Amino acid sequence: MxxxxxxxxxxxxxxxxxxxxxxxxxxxxxxxxxxxxxxxxxxDTHFIKSHLKKAETLSTHHRILVPVSPLLSLNYNVSPYNTNSSVQLDCPFIKPLNTVKILGSCNGLVCLIDGRKEITVYNPSTRRHFKPLQISQVVDFSNESNQIEFVYGFGYSSNPINPKVFRFPRFARDSESMVYDFIDTVGTFLNGSIHWLARYSNNNSKHRVVASFSVKKETFSDLSVPPQEPLLPYYALSVLKGRLSALCDGRSYTDMEVWLMMEYGVVNSWSKLFKIPLGNGIGFMRPLSCVNEDEIVLEIDLQSYAIYNAKTNRFKGVKSVQNLKWFGDAVVYVESLLSPEISCVLY
Incomplete structure (x- = not known):
C-alpha cells in the first residue's frame, strides 16, 4: 500500500x-x-472501542500487572518458562525504589498511586501515562498529627473512554444515620458502580456488606454478601466472568470458596463457583480472572500466581515474584488503545 x-x-x-x-x-x-x-x-475512536470490546472477550488479550519496581506484566496464557510470559515495563514516571499501589483497572487503563501520594493513570499496552493531580497529605482538624485514611475507586458511568478516579475517607457517610467503615482500600468496578467490602461503623454489628457507589448518580447503596454463616468472613471482591465475585473461608477452614452474583443486585442469585483447597503451605489466595469454565487465575500469598483447574483439582504455575508482599495486590488488565487522559473526582 x-x-x-x-x-x-x-x-x-x-x-x-x-x-x-x-x-x-x-x-x-x-x-x-x-x-x-x-x-x-x-x-479512530470507533475502532478503539471495537478493539476493546473484542479484547475483553479473549483471555489471550488479558495480562496481570504486578506492582513491583519496575512494573511487571505477566501473560498467564503461555508457559511460565516462555520468555514472553513476563515483561518489565519501563515507567519513567515512577521514581526508583518508590513503592506503587494499584488503585484499579478499567478498560485497559490502570490507576496507580505512589509513596508520595501522586496518582498516575497508565496504559501498560501503549506505555502512555497521565497524571491527573497530586494528592497532598490531608490532616484532620484536630491538633494531632494523625492523617485521614482514604479508599479509592476507578470506573466510568456510561462512556467507557471517560473513566474517573474517586477518593473517599475511610469512614464515608451513605445517609444521615449510617456510616461505612471500609474494609477494602481499593474498590472493584462493575456495572457502572464501584464496590468495597465494608461494615457499618456506628453499630456493634460485625456483619459485612458490599458498599456500592454509582459513578453516574454519585450515591451509595448496599449489596448483600453471599448467605454464609455470619462468623465466616469475606476477604475480597473481584469480577469473574463479568459478574461480581466474593471470596470467603470454607466452613472447615481448609479451603476457600469463590461465589458469583449471577444476577447483579439480586441477593438470592449468589452461587458458589469454586471451592479451592488451601494445602501445600498456601495461606491466602485471591482470584484475578477466569481463563475458561474450569480454570481460574489466582494470586497466592501476594507473591506468586497460579491457574487452578476445578476439574482436576490441580494448580499450574504462572510466575513467582519475590517480595511482592511489600508492594500490594496485582490486577488483571485488558490490552487496549485507550488514552489515559481522564478526569479525577475527589470526595
Whole structure:
C-alpha cells in the first residue's frame, strides 16, 4: 500500500478495520507506520472501542500487572518458562525504589498511586501515562498529627473512554444515620458502580456488606454478601466472568470458596463457583480472572500466581515474584488503545 493511494483496491475499510481489531496492541502500534490511512483507522475512536470490546472477550488479550519496581506484566496464557510470559515495563514516571499501589483497572487503563501520594493513570499496552493531580497529605482538624485514611475507586458511568478516579475517607457517610467503615482500600468496578467490602461503623454489628457507589448518580447503596454463616468472613471482591465475585473461608477452614452474583443486585442469585483447597503451605489466595469454565487465575500469598483447574483439582504455575508482599495486590488488565487522559473526582 502506497501513500499516494491510501485506499485499498481489494478490501473495503470495514473489512480492514474488522481484521485489525482482532490483533494485539503491540502489533497495531507497529501497523500505524504502514501508511497514514492505516494510522487513521487505528487511531479512530470507533475502532478503539471495537478493539476493546473484542479484547475483553479473549483471555489471550488479558495480562496481570504486578506492582513491583519496575512494573511487571505477566501473560498467564503461555508457559511460565516462555520468555514472553513476563515483561518489565519501563515507567519513567515512577521514581526508583518508590513503592506503587494499584488503585484499579478499567478498560485497559490502570490507576496507580505512589509513596508520595501522586496518582498516575497508565496504559501498560501503549506505555502512555497521565497524571491527573497530586494528592497532598490531608490532616484532620484536630491538633494531632494523625492523617485521614482514604479508599479509592476507578470506573466510568456510561462512556467507557471517560473513566474517573474517586477518593473517599475511610469512614464515608451513605445517609444521615449510617456510616461505612471500609474494609477494602481499593474498590472493584462493575456495572457502572464501584464496590468495597465494608461494615457499618456506628453499630456493634460485625456483619459485612458490599458498599456500592454509582459513578453516574454519585450515591451509595448496599449489596448483600453471599448467605454464609455470619462468623465466616469475606476477604475480597473481584469480577469473574463479568459478574461480581466474593471470596470467603470454607466452613472447615481448609479451603476457600469463590461465589458469583449471577444476577447483579439480586441477593438470592449468589452461587458458589469454586471451592479451592488451601494445602501445600498456601495461606491466602485471591482470584484475578477466569481463563475458561474450569480454570481460574489466582494470586497466592501476594507473591506468586497460579491457574487452578476445578476439574482436576490441580494448580499450574504462572510466575513467582519475590517480595511482592511489600508492594500490594496485582490486577488483571485488558490490552487496549485507550488514552489515559481522564478526569479525577475527589470526595
Amino acid at each position: 502506497s501513500e499516494s493511494n491510501p485506499t485499498n483496491a481489494y478490501f473495503p475499510d470495514e473489512i480492514i478495520s474488522d481484521i485489525l481489531s482482532r490483533l494485539p496492541v503491540k502489533t497495531l502500534l507497529q501497523f500505524t507506520s504502514v501508511s497514514k490511512h492505516w494510522r487513521s483507522i487505528i487511531s
